[in-house]
Amino acid sequence: MKIIEISKVLSNKTRVDILKWLKDPEANFPPHQDIDHFDDGVCVGFIQDKTGLSQSTTSTYLHAMQNADLVIPTRHGKWTYYKRNEPVIQAYIELLKREI
Amino acid sequence: MKIIEISKVLSNKTRVDILKWLKDPEANFPPHQDIDHFDDGVCVGFIQDKTGLSQSTTSTYLHAMQNADLVIPTRHGKWTYYKRNEPVIQAYIELLKREI
DNA sequence: TTTACATATCTAGAAATTTAGATATGTTTT
DNA sequence: AAAACATATCTAAATTTCTAGATATGTAAA
Numbered sequence: 302m303k304i305i306e307i308s309k310v311l312s313n314k315t316r317v318d319i320l321k322w323l324k325d326p327e328a329n330f331p332p333h334q335d336i337d338h339f340d341d342g343v344c345v346g347f348i349q350d351k352t353g354l355s356q357s358t359t360s361t362y363l364h365a366m367q368n369a370d371l372v373i374p375t376r377h378g379k380w381t382y383y384k385r386n387e388p389v390i391q392a393y394i395e396l397l398k399r400e401i
Numbered sequence: 402m403k404i405i406e407i408s409k410v411l412s413n414k415t416r417v418d419i420l421k422w423l424k425d426p427e428a429n430f431p432p433h434q435d436i437d438h439f440d441d442g443v444c445v446g447f448i449q450d451k452t453g454l455s456q457s458t459t460s461t462y463l464h465a466m467q468n469a470d471l472v473i474p475t476r477h478g479k480w481t482y483y484k485r486n487e488p489v490i491q492a493y494i495e496l497l498k499r500e501i
Numbered sequence: 502t503t504t505a506c507a508t509a510t511c512t513a514g515a516a517a518t519t520t521a522g523a524t525a526t527g528t529t530t531t
Numbered sequence: 532a533a534a535a536c537a538t539a540t541c542t543a544a545a546t547t548t549c550t551a552g553a554t555a556t557g558t559a560a561a
Contacts, residue, residue: 304417311408311501313549320501345508355551360509362549379507379558390501397494401411401420413519445538455521460539462519479528479537 304400307393310369315352316362320371322351323385333380341375342384404500407493410469415452416462420471422451423485433480441475442484 310316322329326339330347333339349359363383366372371390372383410416422429426439430447433439449459463483466472471490472483 305412305414308408308411308417309548312405312412314405317404317408317501354549356508357510357552358550364509376508376558381508394494394497394501397497401417401490401494409518454519456538457522457540458520464539476528476538481538 304393304396307369307371310366310371313362315354316366319348319352319362319366320385320390322348323372323383335378335380339384341377341382342372344380344382346380348383404493404496406469407471410466410471413462415454416466419448419452419462419466420485420490422448423472423483435478435480439484441477441482442473444480444482446480448483 311320323342326343329351330339330343333344333347345356345360345363348363349356352359352362354362363372363374367374367383371386371393373386375382375384411420423442426443429451430439430443433444433447445456445460445463448463449456452459452462454462463472463474467474467483471486471493473486475482475484
């Protein structure tokens, strides 16, 4: 895990917002219809609505976050759900504590 | 202090390196000639030598880091010395712990 | 087995970042 | 007061990021 790669993700307000929203899906998103929980996170459409950006941009951002290992995607039928990769997020903070 | 602003600084390897080097000036830089300590940090010339980048780029990076309040400049004669702003750096990590 | 829907990828233009050379500013030395 | 030196700022080109529209892909519904 590299500081630069994750810092790049965190250098954009929308991407940081997404990470924050995913801390508490119940508080930040409407309930899903197919499933009655947020165990695998939140579907792309809901995240897109919150960002106010285009579908492609939102998907690109999520992909960048996934690339940095900050989120984990899970497919359920037509939908892809994204949730936080908590261990990696915490490890990044610990890494900063040690390195910077 | 904003996450985005500091993350932008940390999204560049050279700038992260500078921050790391400044943790231990004795280990990473030759001794200054005018003064026999690193109490106010390290002069721009020494930092430039380590980066391998141009004088203007190094100065610009240092300025960006100062803008983000991550380093503190002190003038001694012809030289400007830069040192880490430890409380701000630690506060940023604490902020990340809470927010992201 | 088309059609509809959710998401991903491709393409591209606008904006920001990276970086260096040229020049300016401030300080010290001669 | 001029020359020398350390650092800062200006200008500009190359690269990267940001963002959306168009299109592709995968899944479910009709």
